[in-house]
Amino acid sequence: MTTSELVGTGEQAVVDALRAAVRGAVIGRGDPGYDEARRVWNGLIDRRPAVIARCAGTADVVEAVRVARAHRPVVSVRGGGHQVAGSAVCDDGLVIDLSGMRGVHVDPVARTVRAQAGATWADVDRATQLFGLVTPGGEVSRTGIAGFTLGGGMGVLQRRYGLACDNLRSVEIVTADGAVRTASREEHSDLFWAARGGGRGLGVVTSFELDLHPLGPVVRKALVFYPYDQARTVARGCATSPRSCRTRSRPSSSCGASRRTRRSRPGCTAPRSSSSEACTRATRRTRNRCWRRSPSWAPR
Numbered sequence: 001m002t003t004s005e006l007v008g009t010g011e012q013a014v015v016d017a018l019r020a021a022v023r024g025a026v027i028g029r030g031d032p033g034y035d036e037a038r039r040v041w042n043g044l045i046d047r048r049p050a051v052i053a054r055c056a057g058t059a060d061v062v063e064a065v066r067v068a069r070a071h072r073p074v075v076s077v078r079g080g081g082h083q084v085a086g087s088a089v090c091d092d093g094l095v096i097d098l099s100g101m102r103g104v105h106v107d108p109v110a111r112t113v114r115a116q117a118g119a120t121w122a123d124v125d126r127a128t129q130l131f132g133l134v135t136p137g138g139e140v141s142r143t144g145i146a147g148f149t150l151g152g153g154m155g156v157l158q159r160r161y162g163l164a165c166d167n168l169r170s171v172e173i174v175t176a177d178g179a180v181r182t183a184s185r186e187e188h189s190d191l192f193w194a195a196r197g198g199g200r201g202l203g204v205v206t207s208f209e210l211d212l213h214p215l216g217p218v219v220r221k222a223l224v225f226y227p228y229d230q231a232r233t234v235a236r237g238c239a240t241s242p243r244s245c246r247t248r249s250r251p252s253s254s255c256g257a258s259r260r261t262r263r264s265r266p267g268c269t270a271p272r273s274s275s276s277e278a279c280t281r282a283t284r285r286t287r288n289r290c291w292r293r294s295p296s297w298a299p300r
């Protein structure tokens with residue numbers, strides 16, 4: 001069945017099948033809350049799915065996947081709904097929406113957290129910080145952990161604890177055959193490999209198990225800006241400073257200046273005629289040196 005066939009009677013069949021099988025809300029085009037349910041973080045996205053299955057748990061996800069197998073609509077998967085292109089919603093198809101699945105369980109002894117795939121970083125941080133623990137998340141707390149972790153996940157703690165995907169221990173995933181699988185280094189390791197950064201389209205992840213590290217509850221953060229002509233001194237200082245003092249040394253993409261401005265700056269190492277790419281090379285060299293000096297600093 002194609003997307004266009006789904007619109008009309010086919011669409012109603014999908015809605016009916018979901019209503020019969022799914023415990024969470026099933027929201028069709030005419031239902032109250034439809035416009036709210038199809039909205040994502042990027043307000044420019046205006047897609048109109050045929051139906052949104054707001055799953056209440058893994059069993060609902062399995063049922064939604066089974067309905068998708070039987071009726072073959074276009075399917076999109078929604079975690080936190082923060083992806084800028086709005087890939088969490090589709091036109092005329094089925095949205096498997098996990099935004100209601102936000103449970104978080106912390107095991108402070110094993111130093112792991114298990115979070116459902118609709119959780120945001122705010123949900124996870126709130127629970128882990130009760131124990132003074134953290135897993136490296138995003139810079140914005142409303143971002144969903146699902147798309148973030150499956151896409152790799154870079155955040156403010158990456159220099160200390162790596163990317164989100166470096167801290168992934170396992171995922172529970174509903175694959176396209178409707179089976180619930182655990183993927184980890186030991187089980188379905190190929191699936192796990194793909195979930196650590198390249199993980200879209202593998203299935204629907206229902207929960208993530210992540211490593212925890214000590215941090216907080218009081219965290220200090222400062223953004224320090226130096227004049228451009230001190231860039232070399234600052235970069236050298238970063239390279240030799242104690243680990244605890246290291247910052248995200250990013251002299252504004254090297255210099256962040258236009259070619260015209262750069263020419264007048266005495267500290268700039270780029271040749272006069274070079275592109276901005278050449279100008280960033282000096283900083284990249286310094287950064288690479290930092291990583292070589294302290295391999296534990298680099299993402300695992």
Ligand SMILES: Cc1cc2nc3c(=O)[nH]c(=O)nc-3n(C[C@H](O)[C@H](O)[C@H](O)COP(=O)(O)OP(=O)(O)OC[C@H]3O[C@@H](n4cnc5c(N)ncnc54)[C@H](O)[C@@H]3O)c2cc1C
Binds near residue numbers: 041077083148155
């Ligand atoms: C304000 C803002 C700040 C951001 N900050 C950062 C940042 O600091 N670091 C960083 O690395 N990225 C950042 N991002 C990018 C963000 O990580 C990605 O957009 C990510 O996809 C958002 O996750 P989500 O669950 O909210 O995505 P959604 O929009 O819900 O989903 C995006 C896609 O991920 C896949 N997906 C989502 N959930 C699942 C699931 N359960 N199972 C299988 N596939 C799924 C689907 O293919 C879906 O189309 C930011 C984005 C925004 C808008």
